[in-house]
Amino acid sequence: MQSKAKIIETIRRHKRFLISSHINPEGDSLGSALALRGLLVKLGKKVEVVWDGPVPPAYRFLPGTSVIKRKPSFSYDTAFIVDCPTLSRIGRTQQFIDKRKPLCAIDHHISNERFGTVNWVDPEAAAVGEMVYFLFKMFKVKPDRNDATNLYASIVGDTGSFRYSNTTPKIHRVAAELIALGVSPAVISNALYESTSLHSRRLLALALGTLKVDRGGKMAWIKVTQKMFSKCQATSQDSEGFVDYPRSLKGVQAAVLLREEEGGGVKVSFRSKSGFDVNRIARRFGGGGHRAASGCFIRETLPKAEAMVLQEIRKALRENAERSVRYTPHR
Amino acid sequence: MQSKAKIIETIRRHKRFLISSHINPEGDSLGSALALRGLLVKLGKKVEVVWDGPVPPAYRFLPGTSVIKRKPSFSYDTAFIVDCPTLSRIGRTQQFIDKRKPLCAIDHHISNERFGTVNWVDPEAAAVGEMVYFLFKMFKVKPDRNDATNLYASIVGDTGSFRYSNTTPKIHRVAAELIALGVSPAVISNALYESTSLHSRRLLALALGTLKVDRGGKMAWIKVTQKMFSKCQATSQDSEGFVDYPRSLKGVQAAVLLREEEGGGVKVSFRSKSGFDVNRIARRFGGGGHRAASGCFIRETLPKAEAMVLQEIRKALRENAERSVRYTPHR
Numbered sequence: 229m230q231s232k233a234k235i236i237e238t239i240r241r242h243k244r245f246l247i248s249s250h251i252n253p254e255g256d257s258l259g260s261a262l263a264l265r266g267l268l269v270k271l272g273k274k275v276e277v278v279w280d281g282p283v284p285p286a287y288r289f290l291p292g293t294s295v296i297k298r299k300p301s302f303s304y305d306t307a308f309i310v311d312c313p314t315l316s317r318i319g320r321t322q323q324f325i326d327k328r329k330p331l332c333a334i335d336h337h338i339s340n341e342r343f344g345t346v347n348w349v350d351p352e353a354a355a356v357g358e359m360v361y362f363l364f365k366m367f368k369v370k371p372d373r374n375d376a377t378n379l380y381a382s383i384v385g386d387t388g389s390f391r392y393s394n395t396t397p398k399i400h401r402v403a404a405e406l407i408a409l410g411v412s413p414a415v416i417s418n419a420l421y422e423s424t425s426l427h428s429r430r431l432l433a434l435a436l437g438t439l440k441v442d443r444g445g446k447m448a449w450i451k452v453t454q455k456m457f458s459k460c461q462a463t464s465q466d467s468e469g470f471v472d473y474p475r476s477l478k479g480v481q482a483a484v485l486l487r488e489e490e491g492g493g494v495k496v497s498f499r500s501k502s503g504f505d506v507n508r509i510a511r512r513f514g515g516g517g518h519r520a521a522s523g524c525f526i527r528e529t530l531p532k533a534e535a536m537v538l539q540e541i542r543k544a545l546r547e548n549a550e551r552s553v554r555y556t557p558h559r
Numbered sequence: 560m561q562s563k564a565k566i567i568e569t570i571r572r573h574k575r576f577l578i579s580s581h582i583n584p585e586g587d588s589l590g591s592a593l594a595l596r597g598l599l600v601k602l603g604k605k606v607e608v609v610w611d612g613p614v615p616p617a618y619r620f621l622p623g624t625s626v627i628k629r630k631p632s633f634s635y636d637t638a639f640i641v642d643c644p645t646l647s648r649i650g651r652t653q654q655f656i657d658k659r660k661p662l663c664a665i666d667h668h669i670s671n672e673r674f675g676t677v678n679w680v681d682p683e684a685a686a687v688g689e690m691v692y693f694l695f696k697m698f699k700v701k702p703d704r705n706d707a708t709n710l711y712a713s714i715v716g717d718t719g720s721f722r723y724s725n726t727t728p729k730i731h732r733v734a735a736e737l738i739a740l741g742v743s744p745a746v747i748s749n750a751l752y753e754s755t756s757l758h759s760r761r762l763l764a765l766a767l768g769t770l771k772v773d774r775g776g777k778m779a780w781i782k783v784t785q786k787m788f789s790k791c792q793a794t795s796q797d798s799e800g801f802v803d804y805p806r807s808l809k810g811v812q813a814a815v816l817l818r819e820e821e822g823g824g825v826k827v828s829f830r831s832k833s834g835f836d837v838n839r840i841a842r843r844f845g846g847g848g849h850r851a852a853s854g855c856f857i858r859e860t861l862p863k864a865e866a867m868v869l870q871e872i873r874k875a876l877r878e879n880a881e882r883s884v885r886y887t888p889h890r
Contacts, residue, residue, distance in 0.1 A: 390721045390734070391748035397735035403721070404731035417722035422832065423809040426779075429770050436764030441757060478754040501749060 231348040232359075235332055236366055238346060242305040244274045246324065249310045250317040251280050254468075255385020255420065257311040258283065259378040260334070260356035262292040264308060266375035267364055276300050280319030284465045289419040290381055291374035299324060306330040309344065311356040313337040313516055334359055336386075339507060339516035354394040357382025361402055373410035380411045384420065392520065428466035431456055435470050435485075441477065447541050448474035449484035453530060457490075464490070475499040482506060482541045486534055489525075494533035498522045504548070509540050562679040563690075566663055567697055569677060573636040575605045577655065580641045581648040582611050586716020586751065588642040589614065590709040591665070591687035593623040595639060597706035598695055607631050611650030620750040621712055622705035630655060637661040640675065642687040644668040665690055667717075685725040688713025692733055704741035711742045715751065759797035762787055766801055766816075772808065773869070774876050779805035780815035780869070784861060788821075795821075806830040813837060813872045817865055820856075825864035829853045835879070840871050 229237070245268050249257035261277050268275045278300050283293045307325055312318060312335060315325070325331065333344035336353040353359050357379040364371050371379060383403060387395045390403070407413060431452065438451040452467045460466070467487055475483035481504040485497040496513070498506035500520045507522045513536070515524020526533040560568070576599050580588035592608050599606045609631050614624045638656055643649060643666060646656070656662065664675035667684040684690050688710040695702050702710060714734060718726045721734075738744060762783065769782040783798050791797070798818055806814035812835040816828040827844070829837035830852055837853045844867070846855025857864040 384721075388748075390715075390744060391752065393743070393745035395738070395744040397739045400731045400735035400738065404728035404735070407726065407731065408728045412724070413721060413726040414724035417719075418832075421722065422807045424807045426770070426772055426776070426808060429767055429804060429808065433764055433767035433770070436760055436767065439757070439760055439764070445757075473760060476753040476755045477757060477760065480753075501753060 231346055232350075232362070234346045235334065235348050236363070238306055238330055238332055239268065239271065239273075239363075239367075242273070242330070244302060244305045245276070246300055246304040246307040247275065247277045247310065248279060248307070248312075248318045248321045250312045251319040252464075253279065253281075253283065253287065255287065256355045256357060256382040258287050258290055258293065259380075259382030259385065260310045260360045261308075262290055263357060263360045263371065263375045263378040263382065264310060264334075264363070265292060266371065266378065267360065267367065267369055270369050270372075271367060274302065276302065276304070278321050278324060280321045284468070285425075286420060286423060286465075286468070287381075289415075291377055304329065306332060308332045308334060310334045310360070311336070313340045315341075315343040337517060338519070339511070354392075354396060354399040355382045355386035357386070358399060358402055361406075371406070371409055376406040376409035376411045377416065380406045380413070381416050381420070384413075384416060389417065389421075394520075425462075425466060427460050427462040428468075430460040431462040431466050432470060432473075434460065435467065436473060439474060441474075441480070442538070443542060443545050445477065445479040446545055447482045447484070447538070448477050448480045449486065449534070449538070450474050451530065451534065452485070452487045454488045454490060464495075471497040471499050475501065481545065482509075484537060484541070486530060486537065488530045493525055493527040494530055496524050496526060496533065496537055498524075504544070509537070509544060512540055513537070562677060563681075563693070565677045566665065566679050567694070569637055569661055569663055570599065570602065570604075570694075570698070573604075573661070575633060575636045576607070577631055577635040577638040578606065578608045578641065579610060579638070579643075579649050579652045581643045582650040584610065584612075584614065584618065586618065587686045587688060587713040589618050589621055589624065590711075590713030590716065591641045591691045592639075593621060594688060594691045594702065594706045594709040594713065595641060595665075595694070596623060597702065597709065598691065598698065598700055601700050601703075602698060605633065607633070607635070609652050609655060611652045617751060617754065618712075620746075622708055635660070637663060639663045639665060641665045641691070642667070644671045646672075646674040685727060685730040686713045686717035688717075689730060689733055692737075702737070702740055707737040707740040707742045708747065711737045711744070712747050712751070715744075715747055720748065720752070756793075756797060758791050758793040759799075761791040762793040762797050763801060763804075765791065766798065767804060770805060772805075772811070774873060776808065776810040777876055778813045778815070778869070778872050779808050779811045780817065780865070781805055782861060782865065783816070783818045785819045785821060795826075802828040802830050806832065812876065813840070815868060815872070817861060817868065819861045824856055824858040825861055827855050827857060827864065827868055829855075835875070840868070840875060843871055844868070 247261050249261050265275045277296045331344040332346045335349050338351040340349040434456045435450045435452050441448040471485035483499040487495045500506045505519045510522035510524040513524040578592050596606045608627045662675040663677045666680050669682040671680040765787045766781050766783050772779040802816035814830040818826045831837045836850045841853035841855040844855035
């Protein structure tokens with residue numbers, strides 16, 4: 229049986245569900261988890277969304293975020309983990325996962341580790357929201373406006389508002405159907421893109437001051453230190469999206485944000501353009517994600533982590549350059 | 560006969576076409592003009608796109624921009640003016656318009672002055688590109704990849720990459736069809752949004768350092784000085800879009816960018832959210848625009864211009880607050 233058929237079967241046969249996703253949630257994880265909850269509730273199931281950590285302020289407009297719990301209040305039959313390549317990324321929610329019960333992963337990360345008893349992984353899906361929308365169709369349940377808003381936000385989040393290369397004809401058709409169901413794209417983009425905090429803008433000013441490029445403009449990176457955070461009274465959420473600044477430079481293939489973490493170590497975000505594979509880089513440091521967007525955590529000081537990451541990217545860029553020379557006979 | 564039927568009839572009956580649009584072109588004007596050219600050429604017509612002023616660098620990736628002329632090289636039968644509410648906005652191209660010949664306006668501005676002999680004005684259309692795509696369908700001509708790219712860019716431009724309130728189910732369906740015709744959304748967004756210069760990013764870092772808010776966060780402003788420009792080796796084009804940074808703060812109603820000009824004086828850009836009317840403010844200083852986006856030039860020093868502008872905005876915010884108290888009886 230196909231994995232998505234197994235997911236449908238599992239939903240049909242069970243009654244009590246737990247849904248979770250990765251720590252530091254964003255549009256796709258929250259939107260797809262909350263939309264899945266909407267579907268299951270409409271199917272008469274008992275459902276709880278459990279998350280390690282609070283919902284970031286920017287996403288609190290999503291319908292249903294107020295019912296997200298830190299721990300489950302009942303014993304579930306089946307757990308769903310969405311948009312999560314490894315189980316460890318659900319953080320402290322792991323303690324509530326009962327290994328004797330079905331664990332269903334619904335994900336589109338190519339790096340998904342198939343940690344579930346059922347694993348529906350579709351790297352062709354632009355967002356997990358696209359996969360959850362498919363489930364609505366399979367069960368012939370019409371998403372209400374709240375479900376549609378969560379699904380649309382998940383798509384907007386993971387396609388960069390229909391800008392990334394994962395923007396397919398299909399995802400536009402899904403977006404069209406969701407607007408017809410009552411979604412207001414302007415309300416969602418206002419909440420996601422036009423509700424920045426002053427702290428975040430001040431932090432951006434300092435972070436942009438560290439912007440550097442190398443390899444003839446092919447790589448660019450910025451840094452955020454704990455000192456900057458405290459100077460701007462900013463939190464780690466305020467640096468959300470900063471990696472887009474090195475990424476948006478003309479000619480950049482690999483962009484990096486290095487963020488010094490409060491408890492030590494460095495969170496590294498990678499983005500690429502023109503097909504450079506940052507997933508490969510992130511995996512070298514025990515992280516992962518997609519070709520064009522990945523991340524990892526390095527338990528080192530900021531200067532050390534910076535040197536390690538830059539070295540790997542330089543190496544990959546050099547290898548790519550050599551390969552393209554080798555395979556272009558008419559150059 | 561309906562105006563769009565008249566447009567179709569006009570295309571059928573004529574052979575030699577001139578196409579133009581407004582000065583300071585952007586995605587929709589360029590994309591729809593070039594796509595219309597693509598359609599007419601495929602119908603065996605002789606066509607020229609004539610424009611007053613050069614194509615801005617950010618749009619030179621659009622297929623066909625290299626054939627845009629400053630003056631026509633042959634005598635046309637019919638002129639098409641796209642995305643242009645008044646004829647005067649085509650600038651010096653007006654001199655080539657022969658008043659004895661058919662003049663067709665294709666536009667979606669509600670304020671269109673119906674200056675043509677045929678006026679197809681559809682304020683429901685998110686972009687003029689949507690209307691030109693309709694013409695392709697009417698003539699049963701399949702847009703090639705270049706046409707589709709121009710149409711997609713026109714839509715991306717006028718919907719703010721599917722973020723504005725004009726983002727309809729229909730426009731998403733059109734976008735889906737265009738991608739199926741070979742458009743690469745990533746290539747378009749890369750050209751439009753991800754080709755920033757390093758100078759511009761460095762300038763942004765300095766400008767963001769001046770970010771201030773007042774009136775409980777309802778107004779926000781940033782400044783760019785000549786000193787900053789020279790420090791970053793940046794030009795005035797590098798500060799394009801900076802006003803979106805104060806604008807995107809949560810709760811901001813009025814956002815301002817004050818830019819010290821090389822020859823003296825200050826260029827002021829205004830943006831608003833939540834219905835605040837910045838056009839009224841800009842007009843006080845001899846400028847103007849729309850309610851949500853306006854500008855003016857003040858022949859004063861930066862500190863003086865700043866004080867003048869902020870005073871006017873504070874006054875308007877105070878008046879709005881008083882008015883809303885007065886008209887809210889149950890407060």
